[in-house]
Amino acid sequence: MAIQTSPLPWLMLISFACSILVISCHGTSDDRKAPLINLLNQVHIVYMGDLPKGEFSAETLHNSMLQEVVGSGAPDILLHSYQRSFNRFAAKLTKEEAEKPAGMEWVVSVFLSQKKKLHTTRSWDFIGFSHHSRRATLESDIIIGMLDTRIWPESESFSDKEFGPPPKKWMGTCQKSSNFTCNNKIIGARYYRAGGNYRSEDFQSARDSEGHGSHTASVDAGGTVNKASLFGFRSGTARGGVPSARIAVYKICWYDGCTDEDILAALDDAIADGVDIISLSVGGIFALDYFRNSIAIGAFHSTKHGILTSNSAGNGGPSYASVINLSPWNCWEGTLDETLIKGKIVLCDYLDYMEGPLNAGAVGVVIQDDGFKDFAYSFPLPVSNLDLTDGSDVLHYLNTTKKPTATIFRSTKEKDELAPYVVSFSSRGPNIISFDILKPDITATGVDILAAWSIKHAWLEDQTKSI
Numbered sequence: 001m002a003i004q005t006s007p008l009p010w011l012m013l014i015s016f017a018c019s020i021l022v023i024s025c026h027g028t029s030d031d032r033k034a035p036l037i038n039l040l041n042q043v044h045i046v047y048m049g050d051l052p053k054g055e056f057s058a059e060t061l062h063n064s065m066l067q068e069v070v071g072s073g074a075p076d077i078l079l080h081s082y083q084r085s086f087n088r089f090a091a092k093l094t095k096e097e098a099e100k101p102a103g104m105e106w107v108v109s110v111f112l113s114q115k116k117k118l119h120t121t122r123s124w125d126f127i128g129f130s131h132h133s134r135r136a137t138l139e140s141d142i143i144i145g146m147l148d149t150r151i152w153p154e155s156e157s158f159s160d161k162e163f164g165p166p167p168k169k170w171m172g173t174c175q176k177s178s179n180f181t182c183n184n185k186i187i188g189a190r191y192y193r194a195g196g197n198y199r200s201e202d203f204q205s206a207r208d209s210e211g212h213g214s215h216t217a218s219v220d221a222g223g224t225v226n227k228a229s230l231f232g233f234r235s236g237t238a239r240g241g242v243p244s245a246r247i248a249v250y251k252i253c254w255y256d257g258c259t260d261e262d263i264l265a266a267l268d269d270a271i272a273d274g275v276d277i278i279s280l281s282v283g284g285i286f287a288l289d290y291f292r293n294s295i296a297i298g299a300f301h302s303t304k305h306g307i308l309t310s311n312s313a314g315n316g317g318p319s320y321a322s323v324i325n326l327s328p329w330n331c332w333e334g335t336l337d338e339t340l341i342k343g344k345i346v347l348c349d350y351l352d353y354m355e356g357p358l359n360a361g362a363v364g365v366v367i368q369d370d371g372f373k374d375f376a377y378s379f380p381l382p383v384s385n386l387d388l389t390d391g392s393d394v395l396h397y398l399n400t401t402k403k404p405t406a407t408i409f410r411s412t413k414e415k416d417e418l419a420p421y422v423v424s425f426s427s428r429g430p431n432i433i434s435f436d437i438l439k440p441d442i443t444a445t446g447v448d449i450l451a452a453w454s455i456k457h458a459w460l461e462d463q464t465k466s467i
Contacts, residue, residue, distance in 0.1 A: 041092040043079060043113035043195070043261055046101045047297055048087040058083030066091055069100045079194040080261055085271035086301045090194060090261035111292040115257035116282045118149065118212045138399060141167045142245040143187070144221050145275035145307075147266050147282065148213030150206045150251035153186055155214060157222030157240070158247065160184035172248055172273030177205035185223065188248035190269060192262035201255040210255070216281050221245040248275055258282050260294035267298030271305050278302050281312040283324035296327035306337075336360040345382075345406045347394060354379050364408045366394055372424035375447050382408040423447045 046065070051058070059081040066074035070093075079090040090113065102110040140163070151158065163184035174182035175190045180203075182189055189206035198204045208214045222240035229235035250266035252258045263282070270278055280295060290296040299309040316322030336346075342361030348354075351369045364382040368391020377385070386394065398404050429439035 041077070041094055043090055043259070044093045044098045045109075045111055045113055045260055045264065045294065046089050046091065046107060047109045047111075047291060048106050049108050050301075051083065051085070051087045056083075058087065058089070062089040062091075065089075065101055065104060068104075069093070069097050080265050082264055082268040085268045085305070086297070088264065088297075090264070109289075109291040111260075111288075113260035113294075114284055115259055116253075116263065116284050116295070117257060118210075118253060118282055139242050140164070140244045140246070141169075142242060142277065143167065143170060143248055143275045144217075144242070144245050145248045145250060145270040145273070145278045146213065146217045146220065147250045147252050147263065147270070147278065147280045148208075148216050149210040149253040150189070150191065150208045150213040151186060151217050151247070151249045152208045152211075152214040153180060153183070155218065155222075156225045157214075157218035157238070158183075158185050159223055160186075161223075163244075163246075166246060169274045170246075170248075172269070172275075175206060177207075179203060180205040180207045185247060186249060187246045188273060189251075190249070190266065191251035192265045193254065194259065194261045194265065199255050206249050206251045208251075210253070212281070213249070213251070213253070216279065217247055217249065220279050221247050248273060253282065263294045264298060267294075267302065271302050271307060275307060278307055278309045280310065280325075283312060283314050285324075287324055287326050290327050293327070295325055299325075299327050336362075345408065347391075347398060351377075351385065353377075354381060354383060357381065364406070366391070366406065366408070368392070368394065374421075374424050384408050 046062075059078075062078060062081045063074045066078055066089075070077060074091075077092040079092065082088045082090075098110050098112070101107055143166075160183035165184060166187040170187055172188035173190070174186075174188055176182075180189060191204075191206045193204075201209060203209045218238070218240055220240050221242050222238065223243045224237060224239040226237050227235055228238035248270065250270055252262045252266045263280075267278070278299075280299075283295070284293075287293075288296075290300070295311055299311060302309045311325035311327070314322060314324035316324065336356055338360045341357060344362055345364040345366060346357050346362045347366045347368065348357070349368060351367050351371060354365050357365050358380045362381065365379070365384075367383060367385045368388055369385060370388045373385065373387070377383070394406075427440075429437065431437035
């Protein structure tokens with residue numbers, strides 16, 4: 001009978017050997033001249049938040065900061081200065097050197113660049129968004145920035161037949177090569193490889209050599225392809241969620257993965273290029289602190305610029321708490337543009353107490369939300385809470401009407417014939433400690449009851465009666 005031994009001692013030995021290698025690479029700036037040392041220095045990201053206002057040279061600032069760390073060799077280790085949409089740089093540093101900029105003024109975080117891996121996608125029909133859904137002509141002006149392994153331009157999904165020129169708001173470029181050109185569907189293309197060293201398996205261009213990027217791009221915005229099938233199986237019509245949208249491709253993933261410095265460079269460009277949506281089906285092995293995570297940082301800045309950013313959750317299920325991309329960025333209080341909101345009724349895709357629209361000057365809010373509606377909310381301004389079907393009708397009206405108008409009428413009262421009943425959010429049994437107890441024994445009134453409340457909320461101070 002064979003004896004199965006644990007691999008743990010070997011892993012510990014390998015880990016210890018690797019630690020010795022890493023420790024031995026640290027040294028002075030003069031030591032950097034040795035080729036071995038340069039190979040063992042690791043890429044770090046130095047993040048400083050928003051770009052300063054006024055005249056500003058990111059590369060000059062970043063080189064100056066690096067000179068304080070390594071001396072005259074700064075230009076040789078600076079891999080990338082991000083200067084179009086946010087302020088940060090990538091450089092090859094030892095662990096000790098990376099600690100120095102972390103203590104500098106205005107530096108938010110310094111973290112080791114890691115490699116991300118690709119995630120996957122599903123069908124639009126599966127989620128109920130059928131091919132016959134109502135379409136608006138403005139969909140052709142939507143630009144989706146796809147960050148992935150990039151695209152196979154000859155695919156029928158990316159044909160530009162019946163497409164006009166790119167929208168005037170587009171400020172990007174098509175990084176051409178001998179094996180790749182753009183068209184009026186694929187209106188932009190860039191590729192990123194800060195460390196160089198292209199492998200034979202990769203195309204040194206925006207062309208897709210793996211397949212994942214072409215797949216995600218066609219799922220999001222691929223044109224209609226009739227008689228599509230998998231070797232004759234399940235023949236039918238294939239198309240993306242918004243077939244008439246334009247695509248801008250940003251190749252960040254290669255045969256050996258997707259590095260943080262390339263992800264950040266692509267997000268920096270995509271924001272400045274004028275995309276409306278960023279789709280990123282990429283993630284790490286485990287979740288990281290928001291400001292040590294390249295995807296969370298990029299999504300933070302894209303959201304601030306009004307760009308809807310879609311990040312895949314990950315492929316770690318069915319384990320609990322296995323979501324990788326966790327950043328909660330949304331249009332909360334203080335992030336709405338008052339010049340667009342003031343005096344208007346706003347359509348929102350989430351349900352909260354609406355203090356954000358109130359403080360931005362909105363006079364009312366229409367919410368489209370798929371949550372339970374068996375209990376009431378109090379709001380500081382007129383609100384109409386619709387389900388997703390009615391909300392879709394309102395959105396269609398907004399997108400097809402030159403000067404849309406709305407009126408939110410005073411609330412009505414009605415008798416709930418089903419009351420009393422247990423509200424949807426009330427916790428259920430069984431007892432997970434004493435398994436023989438199935439449920440709570442007593443129910444009592446507690447929801448939608450006229451009772452006392454704190455007047456700390458400014459909007460309550462105007463009410464004529466508090467209890």
